[in-house]
Amino acid sequence: MKDGILVFVEQNGGKLDRVAWEALAAGQKLAAELGCEVSCVVLGKSAAAAGQQLASARVAQVCVGEAEPLVSYTPDGYALALKEIIQTLEPAWVVFNHTYQVRDFAPKLAASLGGGLASDCVGYRVENQRVTLLRQAFQGKFACEVELTGPAPHFVSFQAGVFREDSVERQSESAPVRTFEISIAPGQVRTRPEEPFREAKQSVDLTQAEMIVAVGRGIKGPEGLETVGKLAEALGAEIAASRPVCDNGWLPMDRQVGSSGQTVAPKLYLALGISGAIQHQVGMKGSHTIVAVNKDAEAPIFEVATYGIVGDLFEVVGPLIEEIKKLKASG
């Protein structure tokens, strides 16, 4: 394993989500290009069950970290356990998917081992064994190439969707599973997590909507919502929003689409004044037809839009209502 790649696989009650396989796919690809071995590690309650599933992938070994304090996720517990495993295996690279859990502990882990973490990467390049990582900067306005310097291990997390879960290579023989008994003293885990929950008052279910009119910060304030409401009414659409609109209280939180809101896939998603940050895109890019109205032709929303209008949303909404009414009237 020394100088190989170690992939951290996130599991939830023994279940492996799409992101888990994506991380593995990332590690396998990077290992193939660097000509080294890839192993993976899984922690927590039901880690052994998850480990069994992972053993079908083409990996040198599956490491399972077990300890009483790992039953529920905590950043202290995970950072300590992975530190111990990394110090034993001495990988050159540790690969993650950039999930909320990874954001919570990976910088701590990397710092505790004196390594650098290139976070939320969208690609990479290998030239003469040198790895250059690709990230977004300035809210996607620029792409940014980074290199990790200093001694190994180096840490990298990839954005969801960069690698495909179905590209994971399998093997017929099961990979060996190695269990690490982690020694964590009770006082070393300082945070006490409670059970995850959803807010009870989720009153709208956007996932069932056939049409959605979504507004972003380009709407400027709650006043703008009136005409947009008329557009939604004409279309028979639900109103949704990007995060800042809800943060500002212009619309309630349960209208939010994106990584921390709802994931929707309507027939028509009309995005008005939404820049299309990755956290928004993950919640709506599965929509059948996407229309984006934005005054900035470079806005990332146009990476996923079917039809685009570059212009002021307030000038477009009025005529759009008229045209839709005309269409409906003509049957």
Add this chain to the structure above:
Amino acid sequence: MKIAVALKQVPTRDALLRLSESKSWIEERDVSFEVNEPDAYALEEALQLKEKHGGEVVVCSLGPPRVQQAIKEALAKGADRAIHFEDTQFTQLDANGTATVLSKVLESERPDLVLTGLQSDDLGYAQTGVILAERLGYPHATIVMEIQIDGEKLRVKRELEAGWFQWVSMPLPALLTIQSGINKPRYASLRGIMQAKSKPISKVTAGELGLGSEDLSPKQNIVRLYVPERKSNTEFLQGSAQQMAAQLVDKLRNEARVL
């Protein structure tokens, strides 16, 4: 209780950005800056905690002279004092470097609570707060949406993916990274702006912190920044607003067949 808030200044959202000569940063001339969005929420949270529990709010910002504007705004809103980390050695630090610099002062300040934003809008490392917690030996929680303090005990609501949340408790001192939307940030009052003039801002340089270039050398180097090629299959509509609206409705009906 003593609360430290880390404020970063970033280009305003609608700023037109150009790359600098070196291609590893932006041309800062003619760009206006503002407080990083989640940091503004972190400051508000600190001010509200102070109103409830007493104590002081110390603002920390690392950057060139322009960040004085962000600092003054924070003082006008009600922060008690500020520390401005200003040194040419501090330009273009990675998250590790920034956390190292901040930790040097906070180690001796020993605040009960350190608040940072969860992520910066420019480089977006989403790391500085968590590394800072590690350096200070503080427990931490990220993406925080609510804070409850009862004596020495802290209980916070963390945001998880897809609309899930989780309460986490921990002892003080601790570090939290704040998510946008946790509160409603205030505006500075006229009185606040007047009072801010007499509030102390201490300046700190690398030398004073005993930090040399090797302490601050990045673990993550920016090789280059560039304008990405957009992979877009978008069909852009042309003409007046009326014409585009008519075309769009026609296409939605006859091409996409969704109307």
